[in-house]
Amino acid sequence: ETGVTQSPTHLIKTRGQQVTLRCSSQSGHNTVSWYQQALGQGPQFIFQYYREEENGRGNFPPRFSGLQFPNYSSELNVNALELDDSALYLCASSSRDGTEAFFGQGTRLTVV
Amino acid sequence: GEDVEQSLFLSVREGDSSVINCTYTDSSSTYLYWYKQEPGAGLQLLTYIFSNMDMKQDQRLTVLLNKKDKHLSLRIADTQTGDSAIYFCAENWGSSNTGKLIFGQGTTLQVKP
Numbered sequence: 001e002t003g004v005t006q007s008p009t010h011l012i013k014t015r016g017q018q019v020t021l022r023c024s025s026q027s028g029h030n031t032v033s034w035y036q037q038a039l040g041q042g043p044q045f046i047f048q049y050y051r052e053e054e055n056g057r058g059n060f061p062p063r064f065s066g067l068q069f070p071n072y073s074s075e076l077n078v079n080a081l082e083l084d085d086s087a088l089y090l091c092a093s094s095s096r097d098g099t100e101a102f103f104g105q106g107t108r109l110t111v112v
Numbered sequence: 113g114e115d116v117e118q119s120l121f122l123s124v125r126e127g128d129s130s131v132i133n134c135t136y137t138d139s140s141s142t143y144l145y146w147y148k149q150e151p152g153a154g155l156q157l158l159t160y161i162f163s164n165m166d167m168k169q170d171q172r173l174t175v176l177l178n179k180k181d182k183h184l185s186l187r188i189a190d191t192q193t194g195d196s197a198i199y200f201c202a203e204n205w206g207s208s209n210t211g212k213l214i215f216g217q218g219t220t221l222q223v224k225p
Contacts, residue, residue: 004154031211042116042200042215043155056205056212090154098204098211099143103155
């Protein structure tokens with residue numbers, strides 16, 4: 001049990017729709033990172049938030065956006081969903097020094 | 113660019129040792145990690161090693177780091193059926209450790225009774 005919680009656990013959306021995924025970070029952690037894990041692949045870094053600001057972004061288009069709130073919880077928003085967006089979305093929280101990143105159970109998104 | 117590579121599959125008998133290998137490309141990585149993922153679950157941090165270390169042991173787990181060859185390995189002693197899972201090697205992105213990780217594709221470990 002890492003203390004990182006994500007919601008919802010599963011979600012089905014139609015191509016072109018928008019989706020919001022949520023993450024509560026572990027107590028004491030002020031940094032949240034989001035990853036996309038396609039079936040059979042390793043997680044791919046989407047972006048990171050620190051003190052409510054984006055702090056680094058991977059190779060993902062602008063329709064992937066995020067927010068971090070004063071309590072360090074975070075949201076991942078994806079607009080104009082595509083079939084290839086179907087994946088497990090993982091949130092990880094870490095302290096500022098980033099030595100240990102702890103992951104939530106993930107949200108399984110299916111786009112049909 | 114950054115890249116992390118792992119062999120895809122390893123099968124061992126219960127009680128044997130398992131060795132999972134990984135190569136990485138970013139020589140500025142300060143930490144290297146091993147995560148475990150069971151079916152339908154998130155990632156569990158198993159262990160990590162600082163780049164100025166050669167070896168780290170934690171109970172049944174031994175991590176070896178060859179920085180010259182950019183090679184990382186995870187040895188699991190006395191492998192149990194509960195160790196069956198996908199194991200991911202990861203390096204931190206860039207020279208400062210900020211929790212942004214680059215993962216390999218994962219090695220599926222199958223433990224036969």
